Amino acid sequence: MAAVDTNAGFRRALSAEWTKLRTDTGNLWMLLGTVLLTVGIGAGVAGTTKCPSVGCGQDAGKLSLTGVMAGQVVVAIVAVLMVGNEYSTGMIRTTFIAMPRRTEVLAAKAAVLSAVTAAAGLLSVLGAILVGKLVLPGNGFTARNGYAALLGDGGTLLRVVVGSVLYLVLVALLGLGIVTAVRSSAGAIGIVLALLFVFPILIHVVSNPTWQRHLNQIAPMSAGLGVQTTLDVAKLPIGPWQGLGVVALWAVAALVIGGTLLRTRDA
Amino acid sequence: MTLTENQTPRTSPPLSDGGRAGFGRLLHAEWTKFRTVRGWAFGMIGALVVIVVVGLVGTAASNQNGGGGALPVGPGGEAVNDSFSLVYQPLSGDGSIVAEVTSLTGVVAAGGPNSGTTAGLAPWAKAGIIVKSSLDQGSAYAAIMATAAHGVRMQSDFTQDTAGLSGTVSSASPRWIKLVRSGDILTGYDSTDGSSWTEVGTANLSRLPSTVYVGLFTTTPEAATQTGTGVGMVPNVATGTFDQVTVGSGWNQGSWTGKQIGRDAGTSGSYLPNTSASYHQDGNSGAITVTGAGDIAPVVGGSAFASGRPIENFLVGGFAGLIVVIVIGAGFMTAEYRRGLLGVTLAASPRRGRVLAAKGLVLTTTSFVTGVLAAVIALPIGEAQSNSNGFYVATVPFGTELRVMLGMGMLLAAASVLALGIGTIVQRGAIAIAIPVVAMVLPYILATSGALPDGASNWLLKVTPAAGFAIQQSLKVYAQVYTTYNPSSGYFPLAPWAGFAVLCAYAAAAYAIGAVLLRRRDV
Numbered sequence: 044m045a046a047v048d049t050n051a052g053f054r055r056a057l058s059a060e061w062t063k064l065r066t067d068t069g070n071l072w073m074l075l076g077t078v079l080l081t082v083g084i085g086a087g088v089a090g091t092t093k094c095p096s097v098g099c100g101q102d103a104g105k106l107s108l109t110g111v112m113a114g115q116v117v118v119a120i121v122a123v124l125m126v127g128n129e130y131s132t133g134m135i136r137t138t139f140i141a142m143p144r145r146t147e148v149l150a151a152k153a154a155v156l157s158a159v160t161a162a163a164g165l166l167s168v169l170g171a172i173l174v175g176k177l178v179l180p181g182n183g184f185t186a187r188n189g190y191a192a193l194l195g196d197g198g199t200l201l202r203v204v205v206g207s208v209l210y211l212v213l214v215a216l217l218g219l220g221i222v223t224a225v226r227s228s229a230g231a232i233g234i235v236l237a238l239l240f241v242f243p244i245l246i247h248v249v250s251n252p253t254w255q256r257h258l259n260q261i262a263p264m265s266a267g268l269g270v271q272t273t274l275d276v277a278k279l280p281i282g283p284w285q286g287l288g289v290v291a292l293w294a295v296a297a298l299v300i301g302g303t304l305l306r307t308r309d310a
Numbered sequence: 311m312t313l314t315e316n317q318t319p320r321t322s323p324p325l326s327d328g329g330r331a332g333f334g335r336l337l338h339a340e341w342t343k344f345r346t347v348r349g350w351a352f353g354m355i356g357a358l359v360v361i362v363v364v365g366l367v368g369t370a371a372s373n374q375n376g377g378g379g380a381l382p383v384g385p386g387g388e389a390v391n392d393s394f395s396l397v398y399q400p401l402s403g404d405g406s407i408v409a410e411v412t413s414l415t416g417v418v419a420a421g422g423p424n425s426g427t428t429a430g431l432a433p434w435a436k437a438g439i440i441v442k443s444s445l446d447q448g449s450a451y452a453a454i455m456a457t458a459a460h461g462v463r464m465q466s467d468f469t470q471d472t473a474g475l476s477g478t479v480s481s482a483s484p485r486w487i488k489l490v491r492s493g494d495i496l497t498g499y500d501s502t503d504g505s506s507w508t509e510v511g512t513a514n515l516s517r518l519p520s521t522v523y524v525g526l527f528t529t530t531p532e533a534a535t536q537t538g539t540g541v542g543m544v545p546n547v548a549t550g551t552f553d554q555v556t557v558g559s560g561w562n563q564g565s566w567t568g569k570q571i572g573r574d575a576g577t578s579g580s581y582l583p584n585t586s587a588s589y590h591q592d593g594n595s596g597a598i599t600v601t602g603a604g605d606i607a608p609v610v611g612g613s614a615f616a617s618g619r620p621i622e623n624f625l626v627g628g629f630a631g632l633i634v635v636i637v638i639g640a641g642f643m644t645a646e647y648r649r650g651l652l653g654v655t656l657a658a659s660p661r662r663g664r665v666l667a668a669k670g671l672v673l674t675t676t677s678f679v680t681g682v683l684a685a686v687i688a689l690p691i692g693e694a695q696s697n698s699n700g701f702y703v704a705t706v707p708f709g710t711e712l713r714v715m716l717g718m719g720m721l722l723a724a725a726s727v728l729a730l731g732i733g734t735i736v737q738r739g740a741i742a743i744a745i746p747v748v749a750m751v752l753p754y755i756l757a758t759s760g761a762l763p764d765g766a767s768n769w770l771l772k773v774t775p776a777a778g779f780a781i782q783q784s785l786k787v788y789a790q791v792y793t794t795y796n797p798s799s800g801y802f803p804l805a806p807w808a809g810f811a812v813l814c815a816y817a818a819a820a821y822a823i824g825a826v827l828l829r830r831r832d833v
Binding site: 254 | 349364367368370371372373374617619623626629633634636637640641644648701738739740741743744747748751752754755756758759761762763765766769798
């Protein structure tokens with residue numbers, strides 16, 4: 044009896060979160076922006092990169108999906124606003140009066156956000172891959188130069204696509220966890236962007252291979268985007284799926300901290 | 311009715327006389343808001359701390375290849391390579407030296423370790439005559455030399471370089487070179503036959519001592535090879551042959567002494583295993599051969615400076631500080647929209663353009679001070695840490711160091727205005743933060759990661775706000791030194807101030823659009 048009640052409550056929470064997300068037209072524009080940015084930047088990079096000879100060392104998968112680096116920011120904004128807007132408008136109190144189980148609210152938000160991000164992410168990634176497939180062979184990414192299967196075999200391609208979509212979902216969840224912890228969309232987006240972008244620059248400066256390797260293993264963006272690699276996978280500082288696992292750890296840690304604070308704090 | 315009500319305050323004496331005083335009050339009001347909102351005041355201090363701390367992390371690792379220590383510094387204040395094989399004699403007063411360079415050959419490492427050597431030379435391998443004020447590294451000098459692929463060059467004090475005769479040297483086509491001292495002035499000449507001379511250039515070495523070291527030198531930087539992952543450098547050793555060496559016009563020929571200047575080959579050269587600086591005088595012809603490696607040139611970044619760091623690397627934390635400042639800058643405006651405070655603010659001072667100006671002034675001042683303070687703390691710490699961890703630090707003239715430090719403040723100030731402008735336009739905090747961060751930081755990451763081809767990287771650093779980071783480029787491009795001059799080795803496509811102007815243009819545009827919208831829109 045109790046179990047049925049809980050399920051019904053969660054379904055209501057899901058439906059409420061979906062309605063909130065759906066009816067703020069800004070979200071629709073931003074998810075559309077994710078797709079356009081990811082595909083557009085991918086097209087720009089694919090169009091300007093040439094592979095003049097055998098062994099030019101360019102990774103066709105990573106090149107086509109360069110736009111994910113920008114797309115992830117939009118996804119993070121959607122995530123951060125999902126909670127940040129409720130705090131800034133005071134809506135969060137209404138939400139908690141209607142649904143006093145706060146963990147359930149967070150879980151519902153996470154579920155809706157994941158679904159929406161996965162959908163937008165899949166469109167973005169497939170679009171970017173398609174553009175890469177069309178454009179790159181004209182720039183020297185040909186069988187003669189070692190790109191017989193442009194993005195690797197079927198298994199690799201599946202890993203690149205599924206992995207990139209999962210990466211976007213995990214970045215969204217990271218943003219959700221952080222904004223739940225700090226309760227301000229401005230502070231949260233600052234933290235997310237710093238986590239994503241400062242590590243790669245720091246890694247560039249450190250100039251000690253051991254440190255660089257370890258930093259690459261823990262930095263969310265560097266470890267996570269390894270899943271897009273189609274060339275020299277063995278040389279990655281951390282395996283593609285393990286790298287995605289690192290991002291998952293970041294996201295889970297943020298959600299656990301955010302969820303704990305949410306339960307123990309006044310709204 | 312409402313119209314007249316709105317107009318009344320504008321024409322009433324207290325505000326109309328209050329041009330400057332009014333703005334002063336406005337400034338004071340904005341400063342009070344900034345100071346008393348805990349997040350903003352602490353945020354600025356946080357930006358300072360984060361710049362220093364991230365810089366500490368960035369320089370905490372030690373150099374696995376060893377090496378490091380202080381680099382010699384040239385007369386101009388810049389770090390230099392001054393390592394070469396020299397055959398010299400000390401000579402006083404004015405005089406001249408002439409030599410016929412009949413060959414310049416070399417060996418390079420064939421690739422991987424223990425894979426032997428092949429004949430070859432870096433394009434900037436050099437053999438010539440030099441007048442140097444002392445045998446210490448970094449001391450003033452003038453030299454005229456034959457190079458492997460850039461003809462005869464007259465060079466002085468590391469940064470000056472003038473071209474003479476072109477073509478390569480051989481016994482069939484030798485190059486005669488001459489250096490004449492007259493007080494502080496050194497004049498270089500070249501010739502194909504030793505009788506008809508052409509002046510190549512002059513060098514004014516201020517306060518040159520009476521006794522100078524005059525001699526023959528050979529040196530060469532490492533040679534570049536294409537590897538799978540880009541340009542790699544392999545050890546290179548050069549040998550120059552000098553015939554008909556004559557010292558005269560006031561100088562009295564003494565005996566020659568051989569010496570390696572610099573304890574090793576510097577940051578851009580290296581000896582092959584089992585080779586070292588050497589010289590040999592032929593008993594019959596009197597021709598002198600000199601073998602050496604290293605370089606006499608300013609330090610540059612990139613592949614020629616593998617174990618070194620330019621000083622802007624110590625400000626890597628600036629990227630984290632930048633994000634903090636953008637959060638504050640955007641929030642300074644969007645918080646007013648969110649809290650509905652803007653209505654009150656604009657009722658108190660209806661000239662909306664001035665409100666934005668006051669906000670901008672408070673933001674730029676505080677972020678500039680924060681950035682400069684952080685740089686003043688982080689630079690010396692980073693330099694000391696890098697030195698003790700075995701990395702070379704590329705010292706720069708004081709003027710350049712000042713530009714890098716002030717640049718940190720200017721970058722933060724420009725970013726804060728960009729964020730303020732975008733915040734006024736979009737009115738939503740998260741978006742107003744994400745746009746400037748992505749516009750400034752993402753192109754920088756893409757351009758310096760080496761993932762994009764150089765053409766695309768350079769384009770990004772010309773047209774996006776990331777161009778502004780050029781203000782912190784401390785190393786110069788020197789045509790007479792070969793390296794990978796590209797964004798991933800710290801070289802921007804635009805000059806420091808030109809790049810910063812691009813960022814300022816974006817900030818100004820965002821600010822202007824924000825000001826227009828603020829005036830036109832309902833609150």
